[in-house]
Amino acid sequence: MFQKKECIAMLLAGGQGSRLYTLTEKTAKPAVPFGGKYRIIDFPMSNCVNSGIDTVGVLTQYQPLVLNEYIGNGEPWDLDRTRGGVTVLSPYEAKGGKDWYRGTANAIYQNLTFIERYNPEYTLILSGDHIYKMDYSKMLAEHKRNGADCTIAVLEVPMEEASRFGILNTDENNKIIEFEEKPKFPKSNKASMGIYIFTTEVLKKYLIEDEANPESSNDFGKNIIPNMLADGCPMYSYTFEGYWKDVGTLTSLWEANMDLLGNPPAFDLYDRNFRIFYRHNAFPPHRIGKDSTIKNAMITEGCVIEGAVENSVLANGVIVEKGAVVKDCVIMSGVRICAGAKLEYAIVDSDTVIGENSVIGESKESQKLLLVGSKLEFPANSKIDGGLMIDAANIKDYIA
Amino acid sequence: MSVTGIIFSNLHDNDISELTRVRTLASVPFGCRYRLIDFPLSNMVNSNISNINVITQYNYHSLMDHIGTGKDWDLARRSGGVKILPPYINSNAGILNTACNTRLDALKSVGYSIAQLTSDYVVMSDCDVICNIDFNDMINDHIASGADVTVAVKRMELDRVTARANTIIFSSREGRITDMLPNPTNFDGFADVSLNMLVLNRKYLQEIVLDATAHGYTSITRDIFLKSLYTRNLRIYRYEGFFACISSFEDYFKHNLQLIENKEMFDSLFGVEERPIFTKVRNSAPTYYSEYSKVENSLIADGCVIEGTVENSILFRGVRVGKGAVVKNSILFQDTIISDSSSVAYTVCDKNVVIRNNVNISGHTTLPLYIDRGRMV
Numbered sequence: 001m002f003q004k005k006e007c008i009a010m011l012l013a014g015g016q017g018s019r020l021y022t023l024t025e026k027t028a029k030p031a032v033p034f035g036g037k038y039r040i041i042d043f044p045m046s047n048c049v050n051s052g053i054d055t056v057g058v059l060t061q062y063q064p065l066v067l068n069e070y071i072g073n074g075e076p077w078d079l080d081r082t083r084g085g086v087t088v089l090s091p092y093e094a095k096g097g098k099d100w101y102r103g104t105a106n107a108i109y110q111n112l113t114f115i116e117r118y119n120p121e122y123t124l125i126l127s128g129d130h131i132y133k134m135d136y137s138k139m140l141a142e143h144k145r146n147g148a149d150c151t152i153a154v155l156e157v158p159m160e161e162a163s164r165f166g167i168l169n170t171d172e173n174n175k176i177i178e179f180e181e182k183p184k185f186p187k188s189n190k191a192s193m194g195i196y197i198f199t200t201e202v203l204k205k206y207l208i209e210d211e212a213n214p215e216s217s218n219d220f221g222k223n224i225i226p227n228m229l230a231d232g233c234p235m236y237s238y239t240f241e242g243y244w245k246d247v248g249t250l251t252s253l254w255e256a257n258m259d260l261l262g263n264p265p266a267f268d269l270y271d272r273n274f275r276i277f278y279r280h281n282a283f284p285p286h287r288i289g290k291d292s293t294i295k296n297a298m299i300t301e302g303c304v305i306e307g308a309v310e311n312s313v314l315a316n317g318v319i320v321e322k323g324a325v326v327k328d329c330v331i332m333s334g335v336r337i338c339a340g341a342k343l344e345y346a347i348v349d350s351d352t353v354i355g356e357n358s359v360i361g362e363s364k365e366s367q368k369l370l371l372v373g374s375k376l377e378f379p380a381n382s383k384i385d386g387g388l389m390i391d392a393a394n395i396k397d398y399i400a
Numbered sequence: 401m402s403v404t405g406i407i408f409s410n411l412h413d414n415d416i417s418e419l420t421r422v423r424t425l426a427s428v429p430f431g432c433r434y435r436l437i438d439f440p441l442s443n444m445v446n447s448n449i450s451n452i453n454v455i456t457q458y459n460y461h462s463l464m465d466h467i468g469t470g471k472d473w474d475l476a477r478r479s480g481g482v483k484i485l486p487p488y489i490n491s492n493a494g495i496l497n498t499a500c501n502t503r504l505d506a507l508k509s510v511g512y513s514i515a516q517l518t519s520d521y522v523v524m525s526d527c528d529v530i531c532n533i534d535f536n537d538m539i540n541d542h543i544a545s546g547a548d549v550t551v552a553v554k555r556m557e558l559d560r561v562t563a564r565a566n567t568i569i570f571s572s573r574e575g576r577i578t579d580m581l582p583n584p585t586n587f588d589g590f591a592d593v594s595l596n597m598l599v600l601n602r603k604y605l606q607e608i609v610l611d612a613t614a615h616g617y618t619s620i621t622r623d624i625f626l627k628s629l630y631t632r633n634l635r636i637y638r639y640e641g642f643f644a645c646i647s648s649f650e651d652y653f654k655h656n657l658q659l660i661e662n663k664e665m666f667d668s669l670f671g672v673e674e675r676p677i678f679t680k681v682r683n684s685a686p687t688y689y690s691e692y693s694k695v696e697n698s699l700i701a702d703g704c705v706i707e708g709t710v711e712n713s714i715l716f717r718g719v720r721v722g723k724g725a726v727v728k729n730s731i732l733f734q735d736t737i738i739s740d741s742s743s744v745a746y747t748v749c750d751k752n753v754v755i756r757n758n759v760n761i762s763g764h765t766t767l768p769l770y771i772d773r774g775r776m777v
Contacts, residue, residue, distance in 0.1 A: 285432030
């Protein structure tokens, strides 16, 4: 049943996230675990729900199995709705031929039929690779107040970092004058967050035009936004204040996890008025044994801690045995760190076993972040240097 | 083969009146993140019983809040699912005037729903049955033996006090029940004790309820089973795993803290492959331990922020322990706040209790202190 909606969200979740290496070997980037019990996509999904948006199309393409299972019927986010809710939109074969999603704009173009069913005045375009909490309804209110065709959320970044982002130059009313992708000499520090609200009619027009142009790379940043600017469409920036992090690289993923630590933390998940929802696993409470020490760490359900944990984030069901030390690590679910093992400055993917008295990784000061893939088994007394990326294909080269 | 589940939510409320002042026994919190009813509900769900009736009488607000639509137990179903059966006003009899103190009273009060049942078998369970049991095995046993009623029992050592809270079952070598002693006042030693979980043939249950209504019977053991020992086939089913029921506040305190000490007990409840205990999802973040925290030998749920010392304690979801605060041998329910430099020992803090700065509170191992819901100290 389709009911007219004022605003629906389209969540681009097809990205591979190749810079996360083995973490995205079998999983699309939005389904990469984060913060002990979440996955990256929980943040935009929860933001939608917390902003009163109850209709979300999730566009998937790369390795969709885990992501599709995770989204399921949308129940964890209250998106199992009779009118609206979440719909997974995968590439499809049509009468005229079949096609993958060729770019962000093309992905939305191919799903215009989905948007039209709800006939929304406004369409919110999101991506599934950022960690942040945002009330999109405030952005929508500003979009309406400005009478804009398009509003782009921006973050004010330090000027010296501005050349890494898509930068918006605006007038004093936040009207966008110019858009520059990674400018060498940035004129402003307003970095695009990849969050757009379009007036749907205008969006449709530009998507159809863009599709007709064979030269186009069918991308919002490269094509749609510049074309609209060139035509003089009213476009505004909306400044977001708060925590926002692109977790596209191993280091940034590690950093974003560490930002959950501290009191108050840089990024606060404890606010009961803006909850981040997630698909739940039935794990028992975690158990802290005798002689364990935990300093500045996040521990999730199902863990058993009998060793030492410091500056780390541990997901569901992680076991740290007696005498084991975990320092500056992000550990995903079901990992077992056996007695006496030492693990430093690493991201360890799920269900891996670190054998007794192993020494894995180097101290954080070495700046060599170690990545360990899922379902690996390190025998006792293994020794692994920092800065490596170990997965099922190459583990043999590193263990005796 | 189809099976319906029936859970009694209020029967032993008076046993721990502190905790049941504002809730049913079924919704009494247990083991960091669970409520007592999570055990029978999960056991039934894990045994493929997806049509469950929860009979309740009073104080059932927290129970309804906990169960909700039942989706956390996968019981939000179009056919079947979980149904709460509260008392109702009958159009010709007025309000149901008697509080139900026994299983049979409870069944009679929902006689209409019992008459509607069409499944082959019915599994009945009390709510204070802390165990992880496979009802499928018990039902198969019931079917294979051709029994009318199968009662789960466990061999336990009783003293005169604990015996009074239990029903002792005597049976032949073949497993046929020969006698039942409800609440004996003069018994100690080893005995087969009823675990208050039964499998019945649905038709027999319907007969029992009609018969009891007609004759004004009140006790299913005394008025029905004991009279049918020779005409009906009543049998036992031996359950060997961990089992606890809650018969007093001290008992409640003891069993909770036992979860910490006794890893076997913990694993036999929560570590059974493919048979997790489900509970209401609260969407808490993981628990944060600051650099000042010192935690030993404790069970801790998600959503806590711990900056002080915690020893031998059970912390429910969303508890905060401030800097310099010390929590020992205590059970802190959901969203308790222990402020900086306070100390709490041998205490059960109900939901939303706030202990302000520099307050020292202690019960004793034989007499744990209870602080009522929402109190500020």
